[in-house]
Amino acid sequence: MKKKIFTRFTAILFLIGLMTAIQYNTINEPDRRDTRDVWEVRQELSREKKLHSQLLSEIGTLDETLDKYNTAADESPEQALRETAGELRNAVGLTETTGPGFEVLVEPSMEAVALGLEIEGISPDLLIRLVNEINRYDALYVSIDGKRIINTTSIRDINGQTSVNAKPVETPPFSIKIISKSVDDSEKLYNHLLASRILDDFYIDNMSLTVSVPQSDMVIEAYDGTIDTKYLQAIEGE
DSSP: HHHHHHHHHHHHHHHHHHHHHHHHHHHHHOOOOHHHHHHHHHHHHHHHHHHHHHHHHHHHHHHHHHHHHHHHHHOOOHHHHHHHHHHHHHTTTTSSSSEEEEEEEEEHHHHHHTTTTTOOOOOHHHHHHHHHHHTHHHHHHHEOOOOOOOOOEEEEEEEEEEEEETEEEEEESSSEEEEEEHHHHHHHHHHHHHHHHHHHHHHHEEEEEEEOOOOEEEEOOOOOOOOOOOOOOOOOOO
16 A cells, blocks of 8 residues: 555656656747847848849840840841840850950969979869859859850869869869959959958968959850750740
8 A cells, every 4th residue: 555655656756847847948948039140130131132133133134135026026027036046145155255354363372383282173162162252243254264154054073173064174274254244343353352261262272363453355255065955845925
């Protein structure tokens, strides 16, 4: 009898202790809140507004192209089609492009040359980081070592060598050409790269970046590959 009472008493104490522990954790568990400071929130808001602005700009450009085509189609459908096709070819990188921009020279660092260190090719990760850094400031057109960057471009390791558009990138030195929308945009990107931490990342890999002064007539070569369109399908108009 005493054993049963003791067992029940122990079970009751266990339940009381368990409930107390749960209540304590519930009271003392801090609420999950956004721990970002005001500056981080402002940066996130700025990125979202920038993306929204880019989308509106692209929509406006497409609307202008459509209006231009509709207007010209009434007078000369063939000419309108040729002009539209030419604009689209230029937009996707199939034609040589001239505009405001500058050149970035990737070369072995002075210390690496002085010490006689072996200079290896640039890694895909570092090259992708540089391209992302460039695209943050609205670069329109980019070429790496003479290889035009388009929407389907891949930067990856092929047989131990960094490749762009399935073509190997030369061991430094080689150049990267950049064209922006305007001279002002080119100046902003130029100043950003000069102050960017990406310079330190290249220095760690025994390379340096030399950013040339922006000019108004930078020339970027056309994409010389074949764009795969086997998954594209024509849609019927309304």
